[in-house]
Amino acid sequence: MARLSNPLAFTPLPVMMLVTITYVALFSSLLTTHLTVPNYPSHTPPGTNLTEAWTDLETITRHYHPYNSHANDDVREYLLSRVEQHIASKNLTSHQVQIIDDKVSNVTFSSGSTTVYFEGTNIIIAIRGSEDKEPFYSATPYQSARDAKNGGVLVNAHYDSVSTGYGATDDGVGVVSVLQLLSYFTEERNWPKKTVVLLLNNGEEDFLNGAKAFMRHPISQLPRTFLNLEGAGAGGRATLFRSTDTEVTNFYKAASHPFGTVVSSDGFKKHLIRSETDYVVFNGELGLRGLDVAFMEPRARYHTMEDSTKETTLNSVWHMLSASIATTAGLASDTSTTFSGSGKPRTDGKVDAGQGTDAVWFDIFGRAFVIFRLHTLFALCVTILVVAPVTLIGLTVGLSKADKNYLFARKQYVHSSDDDEPVQLNGWRGFFRFPITFCVATAITVALAYLFQRVNPYIVYSSPYAVWTSMFSAWAFSAWFLLRGASAMRPSALQRLYALIWIFIGSFALLIFATVLAQNFQVAGGYLALFYFAGVFAAIVLSYIELFFAPRKSAYVALSDEAEPTSHQTDSSSRPLTGSTNGPRSGDRSPLVDDDATETTSLLRGDRRSFRRYDGRRQSASEGTDAGERSGSTDLGHAYAGEQKWSGKLPSWLWTIQFLLIAPINIILVGQIALLTTSALYQTPADGSPTLFIYVAFAVLTTLLAVPIGPWIHRFSYHVPFFIFLVCVGTVIYNLIAFPFSREHKLKVYFLQQVDLDSGANEVSLTGLDGYVQEIIGHIPSAQGKHIECTTPQVKTRKELRKCAWEGLPAQVAPKLPSGAVAFGNKTKPESWVDYSITRNNSANEATIRVQGQNTRACRILFDTAVDNLAIDGAVSDDPRFNATGEDGTRELRLWHREWSQPWNVNVAWDGSASSSLSGKVVCLWSDANAAEIPAFNEVQHYLPVWAIATKFGDGLVEGSKGFKA
Incomplete structure (x- = not known):
């Protein structure tokens, strides 16, 4: 019993x-x-101010601010002023903290058959480590950075958004976290032993361009470790996306609410996750060892107008900031030789940060962190x-x-x-x-x-x-x-x-x-x-x-x-075939x-x-004795x-x-x-x-x-x-x-307006799930009664979707000439948005192409046949880490200028007979949806059903193209 x-x-x-x-x-x-998300504390560490951080976040996310927008310039000026205020409020000298307003660095690099020329506008702040004796602020900027005693720690966030999102978590929270790190580490009690380099890069959303431009600055040779702050959602917890090794990940363990598992890192490593962050530049190309911390959901709000302060909270800000403080403080206090490498410059141009060991890590209920x-x-x-x-x-x-x-x-x-x-x-x-x-x-x-x-x-x-x-x-x-x-x-x-x-x-x-x-x-x-x-x-x-x-x-x-x-005498055939819960019966075994x-x-x-x-x-005893x-x-x-x-x-x-x-x-x-x-x-x-x-x-x-x-x-x-x-x-x-x-879970559709400036054809398209995108277009007034043509997108990552296009509202992307722009004709007509000229060398397959777009700083040249060599006037060409063309040449050249309406001069050469021609398209992009310059996009946003939301299809919301042949 x-x-x-x-x-x-x-x-x-x-x-x-x-x-x-x-x-x-x-x-x-x-x-x-x-x-x-865990609640933020009533008292934050000395030097940090969450109210101030929230105010900064609200300010920089008032408008869409992609690289190719005027709002981007406003955000940049605001961030520079905030950095200067932080430093001035603590009476710091240039020997302690230095601001680098980098409007010099440019980079030309290739990826497959695509070449990018980009002029950077990064903001870099260097906080000199208390144990770094060598001055990194010499007359020749950072000439001794490569030989710094203890190396340094890089913390990165990008301040540009996409053209269809306000960028609250992609990457506004990362940006305000960097500003708070500046305030934290410039408190005397928190001063780092190693130099901390804070990078606010511009141009991440378009091709990780800002991080590439950072590689061109000499101070990029100083850090040995990095922390990249990113976002791929709207609110929630910031997760540890991935890390390079056990040694650097150990410092994340100090976070009060660690969150993540190495499974996500495996997904990136094995290319199961398509999107990328600046992590691949800092680790794969610069050679640093570090971590990627990012917001990860809901993806339906990622790159849309719902990536706003309305959809995030101060708790999310603190979750990323607290992890950033703990990780960076740990890395900046480590003066061992763990991340020093051999101490000699590498022949491939990468930083020698040593070799780490592959790690296994995961959190337990966001409280404890296991790593081995x-x-x-x-x-x-x-x-x-x-x-x-x-x-x-x-x-x-x-x-x-x-x-x-x-x-x-x-x-x-x-x-x-x-x-x-x-x-x-x-x-x-x-x-x-x-x-x-x-x-x-x-x-x-x-x-x-x-x-x-x-x-x-x-x-x-x-x-x-x-x-x-x-x-x-x-x-x-x-x-x-x-x-x-x-x-x-x-x-x-x-x-x-x-x-x-x-x-x-x-x-x-x-x-x-x-x-x-x-x-x-x-x-x-x-x-x-x-x-x-x-x-x-x-x-x-x-x-x-x-x-x-x-x-x-x-x-x-x-x-x-x-x-x-x-x-022994019982007939076995008379026995039951299953165990009974009763006691023995007469005649039974x-x-x-x-x-x-x-x-x-x-x-x-x-x-x-x-x-x-x-x-x-x-x-019971009677049933089963x-x-x-x-x-x-x-x-x-x-x-x-x-x-x-x-x-x-x-x-x-x-x-x-x-x-x-x-x-x-x-x-x-x-x-x-x-x-x-x-x-x-x-x-x-x-x-x-x-x-x-x-x-x-x-x-x-x-x-x-x-x-x-x-x-x-x-x-x-x-x-x-x-x-x-x-x-x-x-x-x-x-x-x-x-x-x-x-x-709450809106279907994303991808907007693009393409204008053929030769014929005047104006095509507005939405790309999305077959069946649903057609239903969405049925709500758009300008599409009513129009012929809707649906095709498969000519983009590898979107081939499972349907692109449906119609003749939409005309764009007005160049209504007036910006200050200082060169006038040539009536700029209110679409055909004047893009201007180009080609000068060919008759004795060889060489040509110079001059491209200029009005009210933009992004254009492209698409070649029908690959060019073998190209050079852009003003581009730096002596960096062995970057090739101007790929192994099979270049079919597409993307051009980014830091100034508005300025021309590019591109020199190209191609194989073939002396009589072979060069043909293709010149395309300029417009990405500024803040004004009334893109009525078709405003119409789509206004008339979308409540269960759908618009995002960008490419780098520009409007593409204006002209064909060429030389």
């Missing part, structure tokens, strides 16, 4: 309570951590892969020597003679249940993925958690239905252990795969498999140890023989000697009494209803320890990755990403989340599973019929 009152017994009520409470509590905690080396992960994986099977083999041998190995034991004879009738041990019962259940439940979950993708493919865009709920509930109910049904038909005390064995086998294979990835491909996300397998291994060891509490098989068989002296049915025996044959009410209560009690010999205890009698003395509470070893850590780790995956993927269909991949990823992660309930769920009564079934039905119906977009 003691076991009946045990609150931790392996009976329905304790199992349902512990499993349900654990899953609900951990899911709730994970969601709370993921979807909410990838090599350590590999060593642990190899160790446990060897130790685990050896341990289980040793335990199996120990059980056999102790005569208690009931695993896979079918029968045993009372005497050594085979003439004796055997006693059935039923050690195989329950062995195949879990793999069958796993396959069926997983197949149902994957089938749901295909069903959603087929019927309502974009429901994940607005309702990702409804998709998660339907998949998880489908897996859980399917598993309960099969495992509970099998247990009711043929109870087995080994069902839990056999489920653990199968999970052990599966996680063992998963760990081998993760080990290979870690060693051969430096993928660190396999840490999940290590913890998963370790928990299962510990749990299965407990199950093996549990068997040592069972009676010896010889004693159990002898006891069975004593209890049934006539059993003792319940101690069970039938010899196997897993393939029909569940519907034999004694129908095995289908009696299964409410989890154990047999065993032979041992009647004979006064060995006490077999009380086995669970219908299960093998030899299991009566097994500890009934060990399951709680097993569950706690497996479930919590795996729910936390898998849940964190699942939520990160959700944030990264669920709104990417608007960008052209396939939806099936998202649903299948959800199905796989659902399986990993649900598997830990497998060994215990057969003890559930119908109450909780029936509720789960109703939830599953409800969410599946919702996912199949609900409209996939809403006010």
